[in-house]
Amino acid sequence: MIAGVVTQGSGNFWGYWEYYVTSFWVKVSTDGVQWKYVECGRIFDTYQDSEHSIANYKKIVNKFAKPVKARYVRILPEGWRNAPMMRAGVLVCEPECEKKRLQYDMQNSLTSSTGGPSLSSPWGDGSFETIASNWRQPVSGIVYNFYNTKGGLQLKQSSCIKENTEYTVLMQIQISNVDPNKWRALFTTAAWNNDGLYVQGYFQLRPTTLVCSNQILSPDYFYWLAMSRNKDGIVTLYVNGYKCASGKPTQNKGFELPTDDMIFFHGVPADQNPEGHVSSIRIWSSVISDKDIQSFSGCLLPSEGKSQCSDSVILNLPIDAYSASSTSNGGVMVNNQYCQSPRLNSQYSWCPVSYQNSWLQMDTGVVQTITGVVTQGYKFSNYWVQTFRVEVSADASVWRQVECGRVFSGNVDYDSKVKTFFSAAVEARYVRILPLTWYNAPLMRAAVLVCEKACESGHLDYQMRSLRSATGGPDLQAPWGEGDFVPFAKDEGFDYPYFDIQFYPEMSFDACKEACNSDEKCGLVALYKNNGKGCWLKYGFGHDKGQGRRENRDRTIHFHIESLIYRLMAPVGYKFLGGQGLQLDEGSCLKTTDDYSILVDAMFGNIGDGLKRVISSKTWGDKGVYLSNRKIGLFPTSSGMQCVQSVLPYYAFKIGMTRTSDGEIKLYVNGILCASGFPPYADGFKLDPHDIQFFYDANSE
Known part of the structure; x- marks a missing residue:
């Protein structure tokens, strides 16, 4: 049913001001062939405004005396200002709405x-x-x-x-x-x-x-x-x-x-x-x-997480667990290659070839409760992802957007790690991060946040490929500054670890060797391809001073094959500077504080002659296991517990401390019991129920 018409003037069409119809007839038809005048040829009046510029835009509603049944409507101008220019619409009867x-x-x-x-x-x-x-x-x-x-x-x-x-x-x-x-x-x-x-x-x-x-x-x-x-x-x-x-x-x-x-x-x-x-x-x-x-809204949510998480831990996956929409190395993920190391704390990052619709995928190994992701930018320069979406899957075939396509905020610099927690945990195996906006380019390192698993039989085992325990339980934390994980490099078919001393991006090969000769710790140097510039100094481990050669592969670091002693003694793991210790809240795993064993496999570079704290706990104050004058001992020295074996710089040593329920403390170096006793200090060295500290002292010891 047609109830009337609505008319307007020309507006500002090509500069035509004050062009509009002032009166008109209306005809209607049901078939577009036979036409009838509305109300027997009534002339409908429109604009009477003296301000013609208003009339040019104003919509005039002309209702019929009674609605008419029709499909087609014609408006026939009878009078106009300047020219019969018009915009028009039809008034129809409001139909009843469907199902409220x-x-x-x-x-x-x-x-x-x-x-x-x-x-x-x-x-x-x-x-x-x-x-x-x-x-x-x-x-x-x-x-x-x-x-x-x-x-x-x-x-x-x-x-x-x-x-x-x-x-x-x-x-x-x-x-x-x-x-x-x-x-x-x-x-x-x-x-x-x-x-x-x-x-x-x-x-x-x-x-x-x-x-x-x-x-x-x-x-x-x-x-x-x-x-x-x-x-x-x-x-x-x-x-x-x-x-x-x-x-x-x-x-x-x-x-x-x-x-x-x-x-x-x-x-x-x-x-x-x-x-x-x-x-x-x-x-x-x-x-x-x-x-x-x-x-x-077009949303299909993933399955809800089955586990009730008391806490989350970072799952920093091995290199073969990563894949991507594209990479600058033909889709292959490898360690220590420019733009192909997407793990957290790696030397570079993932770099997609095509930025639009790009994604980085992580396989967590099994379907489990995922609580979020962790992101970093490119290691050495100003490239990072600012916002992203996350998709998850149980089989890498059917994907679901987390929180219906929520846009997550990412990084604001190239090296800080940003933990992004989902509003609710999801159950999945595969996780994809899809960059939306970025600074300079969407270069990224990433890991997955998963539910902290219950530790096995009161045992925590940190193998230092990440700060996560291989036997479940809480992560180690780095509240005083983060170190780096030492990755594996490859040379002549051998896998082996390395430690950086210094990197000089513009140094030539000869100057690099000279810099190594002047550094007592240096035994290796490495360069970019041929005569390209870029010098790394490496810890010695028994090598002759200044050894090194030019690498034949683009931007691939090369080192000489290590001696047998080097392979056996140099640990792969977490590399930290003075003051960058680690902290552990062990309360969810270790149910007693008076009966425990701690074993640390470490290598020290800054042994010196002063005190270097190795193991401590909040309730111990300034007391604990120290490295003093190259000897492991319990401080204060009046405890009478000091090992006689010297700890050498840049060699790996296994340092152990145990306490029995009756208060007996024992110290070990490389598996050999070297001191024992019942020290009266620090409540007999019972652990704080939520604090164990490694390699850190508030007084910089």
Whole structure:
């Protein structure tokens, strides 16, 4: 049923000002062949404004005396100003809405595809435009563009949405002027005193504590944002289908809907107006389920984590557990190669060939509870990932986005490690990180956060390929500064470890050898290919001074094959500087503090003549196991417990300490018992229940 027509002038079409129709006839037809005048040829008047510039834009509604049944409508100008230029629309009778729901698809119209009332734009019209999708966001097609100076929408919903205590609102929008310091109104009513759904960096219900703090919205993406209220007054918020906040607000009658006033994208005052695009608004006169909201938002969540995590540990995987969309080495991941070492603390990083749609994948070995990821940038320069999404899979075939495609914040520099925890743990084996934005290039090192497993039989075993225990239990921590993990290098078919002293990026081969000769610790040097510059000095381990050669492979470090003593005595593991000790909260594994054994396999470079603390605990004060004058002993020296065997610099030694339940302390060096007794200090050296420290002293010893 046709109820009337709406007309406008030319606007500012090619500079044609004050061109519009002032009066007209209307004809209608059911088949486009036979036509009849409306109201027997009535002349409809339009503009009577003396201000013609206003008339040029103003929309004039002309309703018929009675609706007519027709398909086609013709407007026949009878009078005009300057020329009969016109824009026009048709008024139709509002159809009854289907199943108490409204769906506005923004297909060049503000009408609902499920019937019911249309949206209106009382504060000024926005515009419809066609947008294209891109690799970061998939939305394409016709959308409605609303402006911060006009373009808000209003809905008189009572003919369809009759229940004011129970409803759901879902919209897909992109907000161009997101600002963490300014409010942007998304859905409000005058009855709520202009409170309601807002964005201020985070999606939230103002003025309540319901805030989706899991992510800051970006102006670059479309988001599905939803709000539901049940009859008990519980309000729930969703971002991209992921439930992110829920509670029972007391303000504004618990956010019951008013009878006839739903306002979208219009703030009071005007500086709270958002600007952006909307592709869909859907409203239900009921609460739809979490799964339905996920489905409408295009979200398929991974399985929830099965384990209840008391804590998380870093799983820094072996090199063969990594794969990627592309790499600069033809897809092969190898240790110590430029741009091909994606492990945390590696010498370089992963570098994709193609930046768009790139991903780094990690295989954790088994399906387990994943709690997050850890990221780093490129080791030696300003390249890092700023934001990313995460996908997980149980079989590397079917992938699910974590938190419905949440955009996670990443790094702000090239070497700091950023732990990113998921809002809820997931069950998976494979983890993919998909860079979205980056600084200079999406170069990355990464690891996975998993649930801390219960330790086996009260035993913690740190093999120093990472700070994780091979037998479960808590990770070691590095609260005073992180060292590096010494990787394996390859030469002449042999695998062996190395330790850096210094790197000089612009030093020639001869100058490199001279620098090694002047450093008492240096025994090896290494260069880039041929006469390229770049010098590494390496610890000696019995080699002749200044040995080295030019490498024949691009940017691959070369070292001479080590002697048998070097292979046996030089440990592979965690390399730290003075003051970069390690700390352990052993409480979840070691259930007693008065009966324990500690074995440390270490090599010391700064032995000197002073005290160097090896093992301590918070309740021991300044006491503990020290290296003093190249001897292992228990401080204070009045305990009478000092080993006679000398500890040599740059050789590996196994240092042990045990305590029995009756208070007997024993010290060992390389498996040999070298001291024992019942020292009266530090409560008999019982462990603090949540603190063991290695290689650290607050007084720099």
